[in-house]
Amino acid sequence: MSRQAAERRGRTAETLAAWYLRFKGYRIVARRVRTPLGEIDLVARRGGTLAFVEVKARASEMELALAIDQHRLRxxxxxxxxxxxxxxxxDDAIRIDVMLLAPGRWPRHLENVWHG
Structure with a gap:
């Protein structure tokens, strides 16, 4: 897949993840926030919880299983x-969440995945 196609797929996945989170009652505070240490795909809030969300889209469930590892989460x-x-x-509870997306599947929202 070309860099351009991967970028397009990533943006589409982030949009779908944002809509899914809105459906679950979250408000999207920011998208694609860059820092010198890395990028946060989505920042979402629901009540007193602030979630920094990593979005991963892959062609299959099997590939999704390999999309997130400790290095990426760090x-x-x-x-x-x-x-x-x-x-x-x-007074916010702050956490790291992951959204996993694959064609033909409902998005999977993994909450509070980082315990570093």
């Missing part, structure tokens, strides 16, 4: 740490 956690002062309120 980068997301570092970026979330850098961004928390910008988005978090004093």
């Amino acid at each position: 980068r997301v956690a570092a970026a979330a740490n850098a961004l928390a002062p910008r988005f978090a309120r004093a």
